[in-house]
Amino acid sequence: MAEFLQLLFSGLTVGAVYALVALGFTLIYNASDVINFAQGDFVMIGGMGTVFLAAAGLSLPLAAFIAILAAVAAGLLLHRLAIEPARGASPVALIMITIGASIFIKGVAQIVFDKQFHSLPAFTGSDPIALGGATILPQSLWVVGGAIVLFIALYLFLERTLLGKAVLATAANRLAARLVGINVKVILALAFGVSAAIGAIAGVLVTPITLTRYDIGTLFALKGFAAAMVGGMGHPLGAVVGGILIGLMEAFGAGYISSTYKDGVAFLAILLVLFFMPRGLFGGGSVERV
Amino acid sequence: MLTVEGLSSAYGRIAVLHEVSLTVAQGEIVALVGSNGAGKTTLLRTISGVQPLTGGRILFDGARIEHMPAHARVGLGIAQSPEGRQVFGPLSVEDNLRLGAFRRQDAGLAERLAQAYAMFPILREKRAIPAMSLSGGQQQMLAIARALMAAPKLLLLDEPSLGLAPLLVDQILNAVVSLRDRGMTILLVEQNASAALAIADRGYVLETGRMVHQGAAQSLLADPRMRAAYLGL
Numbered sequence: 400m401a402e403f404l405q406l407l408f409s410g411l412t413v414g415a416v417y418a419l420v421a422l423g424f425t426l427i428y429n430a431s432d433v434i435n436f437a438q439g440d441f442v443m444i445g446g447m448g449t450v451f452l453a454a455a456g457l458s459l460p461l462a463a464f465i466a467i468l469a470a471v472a473a474g475l476l477l478h479r480l481a482i483e484p485a486r487g488a489s490p491v492a493l494i495m496i497t498i499g500a501s502i503f504i505k506g507v508a509q510i511v512f513d514k515q516f517h518s519l520p521a522f523t524g525s526d527p528i529a530l531g532g533a534t535i536l537p538q539s540l541w542v543v544g545g546a547i548v549l550f551i552a553l554y555l556f557l558e559r560t561l562l563g564k565a566v567l568a569t570a571a572n573r574l575a576a577r578l579v580g581i582n583v584k585v586i587l588a589l590a591f592g593v594s595a596a597i598g599a600i601a602g603v604l605v606t607p608i609t610l611t612r613y614d615i616g617t618l619f620a621l622k623g624f625a626a627a628m629v630g631g632m633g634h635p636l637g638a639v640v641g642g643i644l645i646g647l648m649e650a651f652g653a654g655y656i657s658s659t660y661k662d663g664v665a666f667l668a669i670l671l672v673l674f675f676m677p678r679g680l681f682g683g684g685s686v687e688r689v
Numbered sequence: 690m691l692t693v694e695g696l697s698s699a700y701g702r703i704a705v706l707h708e709v710s711l712t713v714a715q716g717e718i719v720a721l722v723g724s725n726g727a728g729k730t731t732l733l734r735t736i737s738g739v740q741p742l743t744g745g746r747i748l749f750d751g752a753r754i755e756h757m758p759a760h761a762r763v764g765l766g767i768a769q770s771p772e773g774r775q776v777f778g779p780l781s782v783e784d785n786l787r788l789g790a791f792r793r794q795d796a797g798l799a800e801r802l803a804q805a806y807a808m809f810p811i812l813r814e815k816r817a818i819p820a821m822s823l824s825g826g827q828q829q830m831l832a833i834a835r836a837l838m839a840a841p842k843l844l845l846l847d848e849p850s851l852g853l854a855p856l857l858v859d860q861i862l863n864a865v866v867s868l869r870d871r872g873m874t875i876l877l878v879e880q881n882a883s884a885a886l887a888i889a890d891r892g893y894v895l896e897t898g899r900m901v902h903q904g905a906a907q908s909l910l911a912d913p914r915m916r917a918a919y920l921g922l
């Protein structure tokens with residue numbers, strides 16, 4: 400029982416991070432039909448940026464804030480310099496552009512930062528909290544709590560503000576969005592900026608637990624992509640559920656089977672979903688009236 | 690109010706509009722008729738700025754707008770109800786209407802919403818459900834009501850009667866007339882030429898991308914060539 404709880408806690412923690420990355424995928428995919436494989440690199444920028452700014456003497460909150468802003472700037476530049484000039488290109492071409500951007504970001508990160516693993520101090524101490532025979536790190540609570548706050552904030556933005564509705568409207572019908580006076584370019588830039596911010600915040604939250612390095616983004620992008628696919632690409636709730644599922648499967652797979660295959664679990668999940676329910680758990684039948 | 694001069698437009702290398710000109714004066718209904726594929730929708734989209742032009746000028750209230758982005762033209766007061774009920778499917782009916790006023794978040798918003806519901810009461814009944822679960826006719830009403838939420842000076846209506854039951858066609862065309870009577874200026878595109886000309890002040894006939902006739906709606910209706918070619922009479 401204690402072992403089960405322990406695995407559950409660790410699965411939820413890492414699942415919350417995957418869910419945030421998947422949410423970034425979803426937001427950009429909805430607004431622009433682009434699957435952004437540079438999504439994981441925003442996580443890296445958040446973590447690495449905070450590490451190096453804190454090492455330069457900034458307080459942790461200020462360092463994190465500036466690192467998140469840097470990720471947002473990277474997201475906006477990605478849209479402006481790589482995606483916007485290629486508008487109208489095929490989805491496969493756009494995916495290749497984002498993979499190229501991801502490689503570019505890693506290259507720059509190697510030069511600006513370094514090639515070592517880095518960590519951050521836990522925000523509020525590292526004494527484990529005992530719970531039902533298992534223990535949970537305070538930082539895990541930060542990760543899960545931060546993820547919940549972000550989900551709620553994003554939900555309120557999309558459902559309760561006119562700008563959020565404009566994002567949804569652009570996703571639903573771009574022509575109609577332009578005809579009601581929505582500046583679609585601004586909306587797309589907004590989606591990239593917000594996705595980058597979500598990714599970077601995830602990076603700041605998780606770095607004290609998982610360490611970070613210039614190339615950590617690839618793994619986050621693949622896991623987040625798996626989560627988004629499992630949930631059904633384009634469904635925010637699906638992204639959250641998919642992320643937590645992948646996190647739990649990884650933790651239990653590592654605990655009860657073998658930690659060697661931990662990273663394989665996410666890809667097994669993608670394969671199963673693509674074989675048996677290609678639209679994902681929340682995709683349903685996409686019915687459109689004509 | 691609207692002057693289009695020598696407008697050309699193309700999809701890729703295929704020219705669709707060839708030096709088309711038309712004017713719409715304050716407070717009139719102008720019908721643009723023509724067969725399928727004549728370029729009517731392309732002309733409206735070019736006026737709205739969602740289709741690029743390859744030549745010519747567009748003047749609105751005397752100012753050139755042909756290089757303005759689409760969202761700025763909505764801000765100037767040109768709203769379009771597009772062909773084929775292009776509603777925001779997953780969003781609620783009321784959200785669709787509120788987004789219609791995206792460029793006009795002013796004190797009159799609540800009043801325009803009430804007016805939209807008064808014009809199409811079924812929309813009030815269904816205001817909380819997703820637009821994609823409306824019937825075709827209701828989606829058409831929503832598209833028109835959404836364009837009106839922008840409080841436009843010029844309303845562009847693309848095929849408002851397409852695929853609707855005759856009773857609904859009458860209801861929508863009556864709504865168009867009542868809008869004109871309240872001072873709105875309307876450019877109406879219709880395949881149903883006789884119905885459109887019956888409520889219009891003036892009409893234009895577009896044929897394979899060129900304007901071939903124009904005149905008072907009544908005289909177009911009476912023109913024997915028109916009757917044979919477009920009105921099926």
